[in-house]
Amino acid sequence: MKKLLLKNKDQMIKLIYFDFNFWRIDILRLSLGFSNISYDYVRVPREEWINQKDNFPFGQLPVMIVNNNKYAHTHSLAKFCAIQANLYDNDKFKSLIIDQVLDWANEITNKIAPSIRAAMREKNIEKSNKLRKIFIKNDLFQWFGYLEKLFEKSSKNKQFFTDKFSIADITAWRVIYWFWSGTLDQIKPDFLEKFPFLQKFFQKMSKYEDFTKLKEYQDITS
Numbered sequence: 001m002k003k004l005l006l007k008n009k010d011q012m013i014k015l016i017y018f019d020f021n022f023w024r025i026d027i028l029r030l031s032l033g034f035s036n037i038s039y040d041y042v043r044v045p046r047e048e049w050i051n052q053k054d055n056f057p058f059g060q061l062p063v064m065i066v067n068n069n070k071y072a073h074t075h076s077l078a079k080f081c082a083i084q085a086n087l088y089d090n091d092k093f094k095s096l097i098i099d100q101v102l103d104w105a106n107e108i109t110n111k112i113a114p115s116i117r118a119a120m121r122e123k124n125i126e127k128s129n130k131l132r133k134i135f136i137k138n139d140l141f142q143w144f145g146y147l148e149k150l151f152e153k154s155s156k157n158k159q160f161f162t163d164k165f166s167i168a169d170i171t172a173w174r175v176i177y178w179f180w181s182g183t184l185d186q187i188k189p190d191f192l193e194k195f196p197f198l199q200k201f202f203q204k205m206s207k208y209e210d211f212t213k214l215k216e217y218q219d220i221t222s
């Protein structure tokens with residue numbers, strides 16, 4: 001399929017994130033990639049961040065630049081990219097399901113963040129291990145349980161959250177992949193067995209060729 005080229009160079013979407021893969025940026029590039037929308041992707045090396053932080057509207061990444069304007073916050077950017085890519089929904093109730101999946105991703109990220117911060121920024125592994133244990137005990141199963149219930153209730157075909165492939169599926173897949181991939185200390189892939197609907201969803205997504213053939217998918221999973 002041909003790339004959809006926007007008329008004006010300024011209208012080309014530019015995505016900016018750090019020099020590692022993470023769901024916040026990956027859901028944007030997966031959405032655009034899925035619909036063959038051209039975009040630029042700029043990766044800021046971690047060590048340069050201190051000098052660049054003040055250039056961005058909320059001092060955080062991801063950021064998107066379109067028409068020379070900078071925009072931030074994952075949910076807002078995801079919605080924009082999904083609308084561009086026809087992966088959002090015009091039905092207001094279906095869009096509420098999609099929005100809840102995006103908010104779930106933010107919530108669970110905020111819950112696990114202190115244990116990541118302790119290891120990465122403070123280099124305090126003991127503190128990180130303790131915080132991770134607390135996260136697993138209090139939040140991991142509870143928050144995956146919430147997503148499992150949302151999926152069970154919302155999806156009739158038990159393949160996609162809104163029965164039609166959308167940014168909700170991309171987001172849920174990407175966050176499950178993060179927790180399942182074994183990169184988070186103390187969290188083993190078999191935690192997903194407690195969530196049979198999500199486990200099946202994840203397995204089907206990992207075989208959904210329109211998705212798995214994307215270069216962005218291959219970059220994330222390689």
Ligand SMILES: N[C@@H](CCC(=O)N[C@@H](CS)C(=O)NCC(=O)O)C(=O)O
Pocket residue numbers: 022024053059060061062072073074075106
């Ligand atoms: N509210 C923001 C949060 C983004 C965020 O937490 N970004 C982190 C990286 S994942 C960041 O920029 N950290 C660097 C900093 O805060 O200085 C969003 O929804 O995108």
